[in-house]
Amino acid sequence: MAIKDTIKPTRSELIGLKKKIKLSESGHKLLKMKRDGLIIEMFEILEKAKDVRSELERDYAVAQEKLNIAKTIEGTVAVNSTAFSLMDTPKIELESKNVMGVVVPKIESTSVKKSITERGYGIIGTSSRIDEAADAYESLVEKIILAAEIETTMKRLLDDIEKTKRRVNALEFKLIPELYEALAFITLRLEEMEREEIFRLKKIKLKE
Amino acid sequence: MGLFSAPAYAYITARVRARKKKLIPRDTYPKLLNMELPEIIRFIEETEYKKDVDELSARFRGIDLLEHALNRNLGASYRKLIEISRGQVNYLVTEYMRRWDIWNIKTILRGKYYGASEEEILDYVVSAGELHYPDLESMARRESVEAVIDSLQNRPCYQVLKDYEGGMLNRIEDELDKFYYARLLDAIGDSPGEKLFLKFLQTEIDIKNLKTLFRLKRAGVDREGVQNAIIPGGLELRGPDLIRLLGLSFSELIHSLDGYSYWSSIADIVSEEGTSLTDVETKLDAYLMNFASRISHYYPLSILPVLDYILHKKIEVDNLRIISRGKELKLSNDVIQNNLVM
Structure with missing residues (x-):
C-alpha cells in the first residue's frame, strides 16, 4: 500500500511526522553506536574466546594424557577405586551482568580445585600419577566453566549484534526513507492545497 | 613368632x-x-x-x-x-x-x-x-x-x-x-632370611615415605599433615632425621636427600621446578625392585624366594x-x- 493512501495530508500529521523523523534518526544514530560498540566488545571477547578455546584443548589433551598414564601404570581398577573417594561435586553459581544492554552470564564456581588433602583418598595407598590426573582434570573443569561463560557471552553478543543490525537497517533503509517520502508528500499536498485556496480566494474576489 | x-x-x-x-x-x-x-x-x-x-x-x-x-x-x-x-x-x-x-x-x-x-x-x-x-x-x-x-x-x-x-x-x-x-x-x-625381609620392608617404607614427602611438600601441606601420612619403621628415614625432613620445604627437602642411598637413583631427575613426580616414583619403585632382586638369592631356604616370587608375579x-x-x-x-x- 502506498504511503499516500495511509496518511492524511494535514498540518498536525506533518508536525507528528517531523517528530517521528527526529526520533527515528536519533534512534538510528544510537542503535548504530550500540552496534559498533557491540562489535568492538565482540572482537575483544572473540580474542579471549580463541585463547580460552585453545587453552581448553591443550588442558584436555594434558588431562587425558595424565589419566591415560594413571590408568596404564596404576590400572583402571586402582583409578576407579580412588575415584570413589570424593562425593563432593563442583558447585556453579549463575549470575548475570550487563554489557551495553545485553544480559550475559557470569559463572562462579566453587569446590573445583582441591588440595591433595581435600580429595578424599589416602596418601600412602595412592601415587602422584593419581594426583596429577586429578589436578589436570580440576584445571580442565575450571577452564570449561570459563569457556562456557565466554562462549555464551559471545553467542549472546552475536545474537544482539544481528538484532541491532536488522533494526539499524530497517530504520536506515525502510522506516526513515518512508517517513521522508511521507513528509515530502504531505508538504507537497499542503502546498497544493494552499495554492488551491489562494486560487479560490482570487476567483471569489473577481466575482465580487 | x-x-x-x-x-x-x-x-x-x-x-x-x-x-x-x-x-x-x-x-x-x-x-x-x-x-x-x-x-x-x-x-x-x-x-x-x-x-x-x-x-x-x-x-x-x-x-x-x-x-x-x-x-x-x-x-x-x-x-x-x-x-x-x-x-x-x-x-x-x-x-x-x-x-x-x-x-x-x-x-x-x-x-x-x-x-x-x-x-x-x-x-x-x-x-x-x-x-x-x-x-x-x-x-x-x-x-x-x-x-x-x-x-x-x-x-x-x-x-x-x-x-x-x-x-x-x-x-x-x-x-x-x-x-x-x-x-x-x-x-x-630374627632368622637371617627374615632379617633381610625386614630390611626389604623397611626400604619399602622409606620409599613410600619419600614419595609421600615429595607429594605433600610439593603441594605445600603443613608439617602435621605430612606427619599423619608417614609410616613409622623405615630403614634410613627415621628418628630425628625424619623429623627434620618433615619441617623442610620442597626445595630444602631435595637438597637434604644427598646422603641417603635412594638419592643416586633419582638425583638426575629431581629438580626444584620438578614438573612431574611420576618419573621420580618410577625410579624409586625400580630401586626397591633392584634391592629385592639382590637379596632374593641370599638365603634359599627362607621367606626371600617366596617374596621374590610374589614381587615377580606382581x-x-x-x-x-x-x-x-x-x-x-x-x-x-x-x-x-x-x-x-x-
Whole structure:
C-alpha cells in the first residue's frame, strides 16, 4: 500500500511526522553506536574466546594424557577405586551482568580445585600419577566453566549484534526513507492545497 | 613368632621356584612392546591367563577384560601361596598379603561413601589376601560405611576402623596402611632370611615415605599433615632425621636427600621446578625392585624366594597391563618402556 493512501495530508500529521523523523534518526544514530560498540566488545571477547578455546584443548589433551598414564601404570581398577573417594561435586553459581544492554552470564564456581588433602583418598595407598590426573582434570573443569561463560557471552553478543543490525537497517533503509517520502508528500499536498485556496480566494474576489 | 622351620621353607620354596619358572621371561617384554595390540592380546590368551580371560569374557570386553583377568589370576596365585604354606611362612605370607585386604576394604569403604552399587564396587576388588570373594561380596552388600566397619569387628583392622567418625576417608585409609606395616614389622622374626625381609620392608617404607614427602611438600601441606601420612619403621628415614625432613620445604627437602642411598637413583631427575613426580616414583619403585632382586638369592631356604616370587608375579601382571593398556591408549613406546620393570 502506498504511503499516500495511509496518511492524511494535514498540518498536525506533518508536525507528528517531523517528530517521528527526529526520533527515528536519533534512534538510528544510537542503535548504530550500540552496534559498533557491540562489535568492538565482540572482537575483544572473540580474542579471549580463541585463547580460552585453545587453552581448553591443550588442558584436555594434558588431562587425558595424565589419566591415560594413571590408568596404564596404576590400572583402571586402582583409578576407579580412588575415584570413589570424593562425593563432593563442583558447585556453579549463575549470575548475570550487563554489557551495553545485553544480559550475559557470569559463572562462579566453587569446590573445583582441591588440595591433595581435600580429595578424599589416602596418601600412602595412592601415587602422584593419581594426583596429577586429578589436578589436570580440576584445571580442565575450571577452564570449561570459563569457556562456557565466554562462549555464551559471545553467542549472546552475536545474537544482539544481528538484532541491532536488522533494526539499524530497517530504520536506515525502510522506516526513515518512508517517513521522508511521507513528509515530502504531505508538504507537497499542503502546498497544493494552499495554492488551491489562494486560487479560490482570487476567483471569489473577481466575482465580487 | 620368628620361628625358623627349614622343612616348611624347603617345601614352599620348591613350589615357588616351580611357579616362578612359569612366569613370562623378562626378554619377552621388549618383544611385546613391538607388537600390535591384537598380537599382545593373543599372546596373553595363550598363557596361563587364558582361563581367567575365558571366565570373565561375559562381563568385560577389550583391555578391561584383560586387566580384570590379570588381577584375578594374581589374586588366585597369591591365595594359593597362603594355602600351600605352613607355619611361620604361612604367617608371614598371610600378613604380607593383607595389603590386598586393606586395598579391598578401602575400595569397599570408598564405594559405600560414594554410593556406588555392589556390582561396581566388586569390579574393583582383587581377592588376593585373607578375605575371600564371598567375604568381600558380603561387605559390599552392606548399607553404609559404618555398616561395613561393623562387619569387620572380628578382623584386626577393626581397631583402626572403629575410630572413623564420618566424612572423608583419607585419614582412615592412611591409618589402615600404617596399621598394615606395623603388624607386618611385628610379624617378622630374627632368622637371617627374615632379617633381610625386614630390611626389604623397611626400604619399602622409606620409599613410600619419600614419595609421600615429595607429594605433600610439593603441594605445600603443613608439617602435621605430612606427619599423619608417614609410616613409622623405615630403614634410613627415621628418628630425628625424619623429623627434620618433615619441617623442610620442597626445595630444602631435595637438597637434604644427598646422603641417603635412594638419592643416586633419582638425583638426575629431581629438580626444584620438578614438573612431574611420576618419573621420580618410577625410579624409586625400580630401586626397591633392584634391592629385592639382590637379596632374593641370599638365603634359599627362607621367606626371600617366596617374596621374590610374589614381587615377580606382581611385576608380570603390571608389565602386561602397562603394555596392553598403554598400547590401547596410544601412549608412546618410550612412556610404556620407562614404566616397565624389566
